[in-house]
Amino acid sequence: MPTKKNSIKSTVSFGLDSFGDLPVDENGKLMTHAAAIRQVIDEAVLADKLGIDAIALGEHHRSDFAISSPETVLAGIATRTKNIKLASGVTVLSSDDPVRVFERFATLDALSSGRAQVILGRGSFTESFPLFGYDLKDYDVLFEEKIELFAELLKEKPVTWSGTTRAALDKADVFPKTESGKIETFVGVGGSPQSVVRAARYDFPLMLAIIGGSPDRFVPYVDLYKHAAAEFGTSAATIGMHSPGFIADTDAEAAKIAWPAHKTNFDRIGRTRGWPPMAREHFDAEIANGSLYIGSPETVAQKIAASIKTLGVNRFDLVYGGGPMPASARMHMIELYGKKVIPRVRELLGETKRDKL
Amino acid sequence: MTIGILGAGKLGTVLAQLALRAGYTVYIAGSGDPAKIAMSIKYITPGATAVTAREAIKRADIVILALPLSKYRNIPTDVLSGKLVIDSMNYWWEVDGMDPAIAQPPSSSSEMVQNFLPDSRVVKALSHMGYHHLIDEAKPKNTSGRKAIAITGDNMEDNQKVAKFVDDLGFDPTIVGPLALGKLLEPGYALFGANVDKETLLATIKKDRKS
Numbered sequence: 001m002p003t004k005k006n007s008i009k010s011t012v013s014f015g016l017d018s019f020g021d022l023p024v025d026e027n028g029k030l031m032t033h034a035a036a037i038r039q040v041i042d043e044a045v046l047a048d049k050l051g052i053d054a055i056a057l058g059e060h061h062r063s064d065f066a067i068s069s070p071e072t073v074l075a076g077i078a079t080r081t082k083n084i085k086l087a088s089g090v091t092v093l094s095s096d097d098p099v100r101v102f103e104r105f106a107t108l109d110a111l112s113s114g115r116a117q118v119i120l121g122r123g124s125f126t127e128s129f130p131l132f133g134y135d136l137k138d139y140d141v142l143f144e145e146k147i148e149l150f151a152e153l154l155k156e157k158p159v160t161w162s163g164t165t166r167a168a169l170d171k172a173d174v175f176p177k178t179e180s181g182k183i184e185t186f187v188g189v190g191g192s193p194q195s196v197v198r199a200a201r202y203d204f205p206l207m208l209a210i211i212g213g214s215p216d217r218f219v220p221y222v223d224l225y226k227h228a229a230a231e232f233g234t235s236a237a238t239i240g241m242h243s244p245g246f247i248a249d250t251d252a253e254a255a256k257i258a259w260p261a262h263k264t265n266f267d268r269i270g271r272t273r274g275w276p277p278m279a280r281e282h283f284d285a286e287i288a289n290g291s292l293y294i295g296s297p298e299t300v301a302q303k304i305a306a307s308i309k310t311l312g313v314n315r316f317d318l319v320y321g322g323g324p325m326p327a328s329a330r331m332h333m334i335e336l337y338g339k340k341v342i343p344r345v346r347e348l349l350g351e352t353k354r355d356k357l
Numbered sequence: 358m359t360i361g362i363l364g365a366g367k368l369g370t371v372l373a374q375l376a377l378r379a380g381y382t383v384y385i386a387g388s389g390d391p392a393k394i395a396m397s398i399k400y401i402t403p404g405a406t407a408v409t410a411r412e413a414i415k416r417a418d419i420v421i422l423a424l425p426l427s428k429y430r431n432i433p434t435d436v437l438s439g440k441l442v443i444d445s446m447n448y449w450w451e452v453d454g455m456d457p458a459i460a461q462p463p464s465s466s467s468e469m470v471q472n473f474l475p476d477s478r479v480v481k482a483l484s485h486m487g488y489h490h491l492i493d494e495a496k497p498k499n500t501s502g503r504k505a506i507a508i509t510g511d512n513m514e515d516n517q518k519v520a521k522f523v524d525d526l527g528f529d530p531t532i533v534g535p536l537a538l539g540k541l542l543e544p545g546y547a548l549f550g551a552n553v554d555k556e557t558l559l560a561t562i563k564k565d566r567k568s
Contacts (some may be wrong), residue, residue, distance in 0.1 A: 124451065125451075126450075126451050130455075135454065136450075136451075136452075136453075136454035136455070137427075137454045139452070190367075191366075191367040191488070192366060192367065193365070193366075193370060193394070193397030193398075193400075193401045194393075194394070194397060196397070197396055197397055212487070212489050213487075213489025213490065213492065213493045214489075214492075214493050217371075217489060217492050217493070220400050220401045220402075220403075221401065223400045224396070224397060224399075224400035224401055227396070227399075227400055228396055231396070270550075273449070273450075273451070273544060274543070274544025274545040274546075274549055275544065275549055275550035276547050276549065276550060276551075282552070289493070290493070
């Protein structure tokens with residue numbers, strides 16, 4: 001990657017993010033977990049053909065999402081695609097073993113000839129903690145220790161490390177080694193200032209998860225990241241954001257398809273957390289002023305371009321297919337994103353021709 | 358007027374931003390050494406000062422609790438004696454872990470906090486609206502469509518003081534009753550997450566109290 005130290009890359013990369021939500025088929029029937037996984041692979045193949053820069057798959061451990069093991073799905077995608085970056089979004093490092101995470105992503109990197117990306121996060125869903133035998137009360141120390149170990153592993157040299165959350169390592173050499181010598185690793189942040197500082201300290205690119213409200217409120221986080229990086233002597237070269245959305249031929253069509261799916265998703269999660277059902281007014285307000293990128297290609301492109309300018313980010317990932325949405329509508333959305341939205345955003349940003357990343 | 362905020366996470370920093378914007382002096386404390394949060398505070402809430410929890414409390418006219426509810430027993434009670442305290446906390450299992458003792462206390466969670474702080478004056482406020490709505494929806498007084506913040510507390514004079522603060526921050530203060538009624542603002546109730554105007558808020562409370 002032609003990334004210069006201390007300079008933001010001049011062109012923006014665009015990604016698609018999925019958690020493997022179960023889509024509905026042409027008869028309105030909810031697809032199986034297995035079919036939903038194959039659907040994501042077909043979507044990634046299409047995204048690759050359209051020249052979309054990245055696909056990021058997040059891990060969940062609950063019935064409404066099919067993906068619990070993103071790197072396995074990414075491995076499937078790797079063998080059928082050429083250029084698209086293959087990212088997790090996020091890997092819940094706190095409830096995983098950093099050595100295993102390294103091994104799996106180094107393997108993915110080999111399968112894809114260097115296209116693996118890890119996005120580490122604390123995760124906003126925490127089903128993985130009881131599932132793998134971790135206590136949520138150790139949330140902070142688990143993340144802090146494991147990110148430290150992961151940063152050591154990324155150097156691809158024998159690692160000596162000790163902490164309180166896993167067995168110590170004494171000159172442990174971990175394989176496979178990557179061809180480039182480094183797996184690209186981001187830190188996903190949902191609003192914890194300490195996570196921003198941590199990302200800067202380890203020289204990890206930042207991925208801001210902006211899933212509600214106006215993106216403006218993240219401007220101070222971008223400032224914090226840059227200043228922290230300056231203080232630590234790291235690069236702050238890549239700052240990304242991800243937000244949910246959906247694209248159809250017209251604004252009305254997009255809202256018509258996205259509303260019931262989004263509401264189903266939101267209300268189901270709300271039942272476990274104690275928030276009331278979503279009102280249509282809230283949905284419309286998020287589209288107008290918040291963080292739902294829903295509408296026609298022109299509407300969505302305008303909104304994405306505005307956010308990229310406001311925050312000064314150089315990667316934008318659209319979280320697509322939230323809730324039980326028709327599989328065909330998801331495919332059409334990806335086509336519109338690749339063919340219309342991304343070129344239009346580049347035009348709005350004054351990027352006439354993009355450099356190869 | 359000086360505000361001391363305990364908790365430098367998502368809610369604590371948003372409340373600090375709003376209080377600074379309204380002209381208050383703000384001290385903010387994380388869970389440990391202030392040096393750990395100094396850099397974040399400098400850029401996320403410029404103008405606020407990162408200090409220890411004890412220091413933030415000592416300097417404050419109003420103390421805001423914006424830490425995970427499961428940490429409430431770590432609050433230094435001695436320095437809080439006699440202080441006006443706004444409880445903005447909720448049980449949130451994603452942060453607090455599964456803990457029936459705080460998830461379903463026999464009273465409202467704010468009464469539980471008040472019992473832990475017998476010499477302080479606890480008022481529940483700024484607890485039901487999501488932090489991104491707090492920052493996006495704050496509006497000057499008399500703006501049409503201004504959103505409401507519910508307030509519960511056992512002492513009317515303290516409720517009025519908190520109401521003035523909420524008004525300054527950019528919301529229509531809506532005193533709905535004693536601390537026990539704070540239950541209706543907690544997760545699982547209709548007002549949790551509510552980002553509505555005063556009229557809708559009062560109508561929802563009325564409906565909730567009947568059921």
